[in-house]
Amino acid sequence: MENLNLEGSAKTPSITFIASEGKLELKGRSIPENSVEFYKPLNDWIDSYGKSPFSETTVDIKLEYFNTSSSKCILDLFKKLEGINGKGTAVKVNWYFEEDDEDMEEAGEDYQAIISLPFKMIEVEEI
């Protein structure tokens, strides 16, 4: 299956998904006014990927900030990944946040509390 490669913009993150390696990365800022439109291709892509996934699916979330519209879409994304976890693939999430960024750290904890995927919090100097 083809990889997914969306370039980032002032309001949207870059999205890279390498199917053959099961690696998904979201990087940058996610602040579009209507995130449902933006995240739809990714959701569709995961549906296809889920039919024959790689044995391990690693999700790297490296966001500087995201608006509340995106936070709902990101949750839905995690729920979709929960749906394919254990069905031919082991999904794990790496949540990156910059040192001293308590808000982003807390945001990761918010998701950790809701979803059942293995979740790792990774503090870095700069995203």
Place this chain on the structure above:
Amino acid sequence: MELSSIYDLYKTMEQENILLSFKGVVTSDLLTSVLQIMESKMNYMEESPKTKKKVFNVLVECLQNLYHHIDVDAAEGTVPQREIIEAKSALFIIAKEEESFQIRTGNYIDKESAQDLADKLEKINGMDKEELKLYYQEVLNNGNQSSKGTAGLGMIDIARKSGNKLEYKFLEVNEYTHFFCLNVKID
């Protein structure tokens, strides 16, 4: 407007330490521009990365609230064009006091929505940090997302990020409409 009131307005804005203000229709492009301007300003002011992010986050949510919730579909066709534009307009001001940023917004709102919003804000202001976190998680997990992408989380997020109570007032304009004033303090 008298010419000398330009100076009065200048001085008021200077005294209030206003960094940016705008009155008009909030569009997607306007949002992008305002965010870019504020980012440059904060870089120039050498604010800490932590403060910059907080202010930026609150700003995004406040402005996107103005963008999404000023809805006058009902008025179109029954109200003169100029009044519709007026109804869709909002005001926002970004100011910096000594140790805190203040984001102020003002917009018209219908009476019914005003009541719902007032209830929500009262609820949010009555919560401490932990309660807000749980409330946010609950709405995030159980709430529905509208077709415009809104998730019912904006005000909760603003309260969480600012770390302060939301200051607000509803002014009665006429029997159908209020004017909603909001002040968010970030320190």
